[in-house]
Amino acid sequence: MHKDTKIQLLAAGVLAIALGVSALLTTAVSAEAGRAQLGYADRIEDSDPPEVAVGIALGAFRGLFVNMLWMRANSLKEEGKFYESIELARTITRLQPHFPRVWAFQAWNMAYNISVATKTAEERWMWVKAGVDLLRREGIPRNPNDMQLHRELAWIFNHKIQGYADDANMYYKRRHAEEWTVALGAPPPRAATTEASTERYVRWLRNIAASPDTLAEAIRREPGVETLVRRIRDEVRLPLDANLLRAVEIHLALTDSWAAREGLVTLSEETRNDALMRLLTDDDLTEAWRMLLGHLRKRLVIDEYKMEFPRMIRYTRKYGPLDWRHPSSHALYWTLRGVEEGLARINISDWDQTNTDRLALQSVQELARFGDLQYSILDDTYSAMPSSDFIPVYGELLEELLERAAFFERQDRAFTLYALGYQNFLRDTVRFYYRSGDYELAEQYYERLRTWHGRNIDDPDFDLEQFTKPIAQFIQDDLEDRLISPNVALQEFDGAMRAGFQRGLLRGRRDVFDANARHARAVHEYYMAEQLRRTTIDPDAERMELFPRVFEDAAARSLVSLALGGQLGPEAVATIYRRAPLWLQQPAYDALVGALAGVSPAELDDSDPQGAAIARLFPEPPNMAEYRQLRRAQRDTDDRSRQEGVRTEQQ
Incomplete structure (x- = not known):
């Protein structure tokens, strides 16, 4: 047989074998492509271009x-x-x-x-x-x-x-907080420790995750759900989706609001739903409501937001009490998920992994800076304060990321962005704890800043001598030109007020409180003068508006945040309140009583044990009627001036 013929026969045999194997594998490959959604579009739909x-x-x-x-x-x-x-x-x-x-x-x-x-x-x-x-x-x-x-x-x-780069960022924050108040309901109150708060948040998510997957299952577990669903469709006339959840949250907030009972907050005709209110207050439907709302929340998170409760629970347990009304909680969720899923790929890019890991650290940093969030769906008020729950998390996450760090962030490099970010974070932490009056923790983090093994050794801005200064001098020097930064200003302000409350008023040291209040006022005035800018995009809030514009209101907000944070008992908060000057008592009184008692000051019942206790602990300041009238007039004037200012800018 000719040599060329042999080669041709051999090639034909190889081709036949290849075709046979291909035919055998086609079915398996097609099935796997279908499961992994790897197919291309093969038909045209009416809406396609x-x-x-x-x-x-x-x-x-x-x-x-x-x-x-x-x-x-x-x-x-x-x-x-x-x-x-x-x-x-x-x-x-x-x-x-x-x-x-x-x-x-x-x-x-x-x-x-x-x-x-x-x-x-x-x-x-x-x-x-x-x-x-x-x-x-x-x-x-x-x-x-x-x-x-x-x-x-x-x-x-x-x-x-x-x-804060976008002029409408405060509007975005309010809408995101509203969206997740609707989806999950208001989160549980914080406890005295991070560990206890984390357990509360884990139980909260587990309760929703354990809810029925289907409406039929909800009815099987609680037959009253069938009656409730029928009445919602016939009387309330809302679909069983986010629209119903939003209406429920608004009406529940209305029943809990003393301001609403006083007539200070009302719902518009298009929002108010008397039929829904009747169903919500029907004691016979309590268990049915619990089962139905849990089912709707679960389906909304899974189907609309494509998030996984087991993963949310795992991240909460590992990283702390994540408030899902906060955008950075979602940033942390998606970065962690991306790395976990992406590392399973063989050809993962080191650059992709490094950038994603950096974003996880930035998310934790934002939670430490602004993670203590207060939002009311009733009047759309939003405030965010520093949260010490996430301060240790940054260092723990950094150590975890360093173990898998790619070339760009390896510990043997003379300069890394990981190290630079942590050094800056430690600076802020030292200043925050010192200003809050927790000198022991401030010294601990100052020592870590000086001795951390991962410090950049090729950093032209790093001067070892600055860390040999006494901590007070270090903080004073570190503050230069940094108060225009939102997180620095907020940490300085809130830290000073908390130090004044806990190390001043609580201990009977009015001089300590006055000194811290003066510093907080100076920070407030400086920040407002430098950063408050009116925009035409969002007439309800300025782009960098972190604080209430009036210092006394901002100070009162810090006191209310401290009272609700769980770190101090009611007696300690009451001691701070009673020793506070009148300029702080007046703006804080209504908010404190409303938050702690759920009723207006006028509704406090001395015959009720709780009402009597609150009235004793938080006596009404003098001249409150005149004060409330004056503040309403000031708000009306401010609203008119803001609207006029917006019209002027638009001309």
């Missing part, structure tokens, strides 16, 4: 066509034609749903480029939310192991919503 039809018709040449669309979308973006660009991006995601970069491109376009081109805070939030939902509901489910998409979603939460 013409490009989808062309792409499907091109078959094997689809990749070239998608590349052309991708280049065109980038060109449109650079030309500022964001809406046209987003339409092309949608086409690409339809043709190739496993092209992660186009999902990130489209979400960024919505959350950043298109949002800032709109005129109102409501419009901006609509586009920011659209970017979040695109990644959370579509991009990540179709690319569950892609670390980049998780990082992009976390970045929007941490930078766009939690950050």
